[in-house]
Amino acid sequence: MNALRLSFNPAKTLTRVLASSFALFLFSAGVSAQDVVNRWGPTPSASSYGDDFDDLFWLITALVSVSFALVVILLVVPLIRDRARPGKKASYDHGTSLHDKRFTACVSIIVFVVLDAWVLVIAMEDLQTGFWNYPNPDNAATYKVEVLGQQWAWNFRATGLDGEFGTPDDILTTNTLTVPKDRPISMNFTSKDVIHSFFLPDMRTKRDVNPGSVNIAWFEPVIAGDFDILCAELCGFAHYQMYGKLHVLEQDVFDTWEKEASLMAQAAYDKNDTEAHWAWEWQE
Amino acid sequence: MKRLTLLLAGAALSLGMTLPASDPLTVSEGDEHGHDSSASAPEGPHDRPPLDVVLDIHTDAWLRAPSEDWFEAQAELDPDRFSYVDDLLDIDGDTEGGYQDKLGEYELRYDAEEDEIAYWQYISADRLTQGRRDYVQFCSSCHGFDGDGYGRSGQHLRPPPRNFTKPFYKFTKVPGHLLPSDESLILLVERGLNGTPMLPWALSRDQLNDIIQYLKSLSPEGVGWRDVYSEVGHIVESDGDPWTGREAEAIQAGQDVYHGTAKCYSCHPGYVTPEKLAEINGLPAGSMPRENFTYPIAKITENYEVQGVPMLLLPPDFTWQDVRAGTTPLELFETIGAGIGGTAMPQWKGSLSDKDIWAMAYYVRSLIETYKGHPEKRAEFMSSLRTGR
Ligand SMILES: [Cu+2]
Numbered sequence: 001m002n003a004l005r006l007s008f009n010p011a012k013t014l015t016r017v018l019a020s021s022f023a024l025f026l027f028s029a030g031v032s033a034q035d036v037v038n039r040w041g042p043t044p045s046a047s048s049y050g051d052d053f054d055d056l057f058w059l060i061t062a063l064v065s066v067s068f069a070l071v072v073i074l075l076v077v078p079l080i081r082d083r084a085r086p087g088k089k090a091s092y093d094h095g096t097s098l099h100d101k102r103f104t105a106c107v108s109i110i111v112f113v114v115l116d117a118w119v120l121v122i123a124m125e126d127l128q129t130g131f132w133n134y135p136n137p138d139n140a141a142t143y144k145v146e147v148l149g150q151q152w153a154w155n156f157r158a159t160g161l162d163g164e165f166g167t168p169d170d171i172l173t174t175n176t177l178t179v180p181k182d183r184p185i186s187m188n189f190t191s192k193d194v195i196h197s198f199f200l201p202d203m204r205t206k207r208d209v210n211p212g213s214v215n216i217a218w219f220e221p222v223i224a225g226d227f228d229i230l231c232a233e234l235c236g237f238a239h240y241q242m243y244g245k246l247h248v249l250e251q252d253v254f255d256t257w258e259k260e261a262s263l264m265a266q267a268a269y270d271k272n273d274t275e276a277h278w279a280w281e282w283q284e
Numbered sequence: 285m286k287r288l289t290l291l292l293a294g295a296a297l298s299l300g301m302t303l304p305a306s307d308p309l310t311v312s313e314g315d316e317h318g319h320d321s322s323a324s325a326p327e328g329p330h331d332r333p334p335l336d337v338v339l340d341i342h343t344d345a346w347l348r349a350p351s352e353d354w355f356e357a358q359a360e361l362d363p364d365r366f367s368y369v370d371d372l373l374d375i376d377g378d379t380e381g382g383y384q385d386k387l388g389e390y391e392l393r394y395d396a397e398e399d400e401i402a403y404w405q406y407i408s409a410d411r412l413t414q415g416r417r418d419y420v421q422f423c424s425s426c427h428g429f430d431g432d433g434y435g436r437s438g439q440h441l442r443p444p445p446r447n448f449t450k451p452f453y454k455f456t457k458v459p460g461h462l463l464p465s466d467e468s469l470i471l472l473v474e475r476g477l478n479g480t481p482m483l484p485w486a487l488s489r490d491q492l493n494d495i496i497q498y499l500k501s502l503s504p505e506g507v508g509w510r511d512v513y514s515e516v517g518h519i520v521e522s523d524g525d526p527w528t529g530r531e532a533e534a535i536q537a538g539q540d541v542y543h544g545t546a547k548c549y550s551c552h553p554g555y556v557t558p559e560k561l562a563e564i565n566g567l568p569a570g571s572m573p574r575e576n577f578t579y580p581i582a583k584i585t586e587n588y589e590v591q592g593v594p595m596l597l598l599p600p601d602f603t604w605q606d607v608r609a610g611t612t613p614l615e616l617f618e619t620i621g622a623g624i625g626g627t628a629m630p631q632w633k634g635s636l637s638d639k640d641i642w643a644m645a646y647y648v649r650s651l652i653e654t655y656k657g658h659p660e661k662r663a664e665f666m667s668s669l670r671t672g673r
Pocket of ligand 1: 195197
């Protein structure tokens with residue numbers, strides 16, 4: 001009884017438990033990292049600039065994970081190493097010596113220059129070559145869409161075959177947007193009521209949709225299929241229901257679709273119903 | 285050097301300075317270049333006067349209740365509450381029988397001015413207030429604070445949100461010349477309208493019930509639920525699906541009714557070749573009933589209007605537009621059977637047999653399932669109908 005009590009060393013046990021659970025964590029994380037990404041990670045990128053975005057995302061995740069692990073180690077090791085034991089008094093250090101201050105400053109600068117600046121430069125480059133690299137609106141390949149957000153729906157207006165907004169063949173849809181694959185899709189956004197945010201997770205595209213002003217964004221889908229359209233700005237009670245579908249069609253299928261949609265639009269067009277003609281002048 | 289510029293730009297950005305590319309642009313008012321002089325981007329809410337929304341209602345309402353059959357059914361279900369009284373009303377010495385509600389919610393009343401007897405439902409001001417509060421929170425952005433269908437978010441929207449001061453409803457599955465029952469309205473709001481911003485509303489039954497009562501109370505004096513002459517109807521009923529297990533046959537029969545007796549193609553598109561159409565109708569080959577046979581024809585409807593402008597409604601092409609009130613055979617049976625209230629689409633229950641309506645429900649569903657969302661397949665099908673015309 002007595003012997004047992006003596007052989008039990010709480011600090012040692014704690015160290016062992018911590019160390020083995022950390023090993024277990026690393027082991028399980030290593031085995032199932034792919035699973036974790038598949039299940040909780042982002043869907044595969046479907047746009048031309050999406051991969052750059054993802055690379056940056058994973059870089060930041062990696063840098064932050066490494067920094068976090070380092071900080072945890074630096075915290076836990078001294079805690080255990082310098083703890084009070086029989087014959088040893090715990091040592092306290094507030095890091096106020098000149099040496100310590102220099103050390104802290106150096107680490108901060110290194111972290112800032114190496115991590116933050118690195119990430120910032122890549123981010124700015126990605127923005128310049130991707131998100132802000134707006135397609136030429138006069139290029140016939142650029143497909144233009146006006147997006148009018150509202151509580152709680154997305155209204156879309158495409159030009160139809162004539163390439164101009166505000167004409168009877170404008171293709172009007174609610175909550176579904178059909179676009180051609182491998183062409184830049186240029187969008188103008190505004191809102192009728194409150195702030196919304198147009199979010200295409202698969203395209204890695206997101207833009208605020210504000211009342212009273214027009215925002216712009218673009219993307220180029222490189223995979224055909226159906227994707228989600230979400231609202232990423234809490235906009236009222238039914239915000240969670242404010243979603244739509246993006247249909248990306250191969251060019252030839254799209255041509256068939258566009259021709260028919262344009263004809264349907266003309267069948268439904270009413271020139272007297274001016275309140276329904278909400279197109280605005282294209283903004284670049 | 286380029287990296288340094290980028291770095292500086294990034295630093296500027298994090299300091300809260302805006303880069304030219306992300307500058308918000310102001311909307312042009314009016315339109316100089318577009319083709320429509322009235323086209324303009326919607327203005328922001330800040331241009332509007334401050335809202336002054338009254339939430340409390342202080343007057344009780346008496347609204348039209350369903351007809352005697354409904355009370356008869358209720359009396360069977362709940363004999364303690366509803367009972368038939370032979371001399372319920374005394375009108376200038378003549379007695380009139382009717383159902384009595386022990387709870388006093390429903391009442392048979394005599395309107396001396398119009399010389400009409402009708403059942404009415406009592407809705408307390410408290411209940412209306414409850415309904416109005418939920419309505420303002422959930423529905424007013426589209427349907428308007430006063431229920432006129434012209435809320436901030438309902439503007440420029442087609443189809444426009446319903447104007448509740450008018451007695452017209454499209455998708456309640458109650459024949460159009462009748463007012464929809466409470467049950468039909470609640471079901472509609474719960475299910476929403478597919479393809480429109482009218483969402484499925486996951487509210488409690490009590491909330492929905494109060495909201496519905498409030499909507500009904502928006503009828504002006506002498507209109508809708510405040511009109512002694514109007515009648516409250518119920519969702520069209522069916523004795524069961526006569527085609528279970530014989531779907532292919534139903535689709536064939538439905539095609540014949542659609543293009544034959546029912547002449548749905550006079551508004552909706554036709555989906556057969558001219559030869560087939562002639563064969564179904566026993567007409568000489570080659571005669572077409574109308575131009576652009578494979579496209580729908582939009583109809584102007586005065587009953588639905590926005591700011592005084594009557595709406596042009598497009599009967600859906602089932603292979604292209606969304607069907608709003610459900611696409612199961614039963615839902616389609618009910619929709620077709622009841623017709624679309626306030627529009628050109630009539631009630632078919634009664635003028636066609638239930639069996640024929642069920643057949644058309646199967647046919648319409650097969651069109652949706654086969655072609656909607658498959659632009660290539662659809663184009664092939666439609667052009668096979670159009671060629672040789
Ligand atoms: Cu939103």
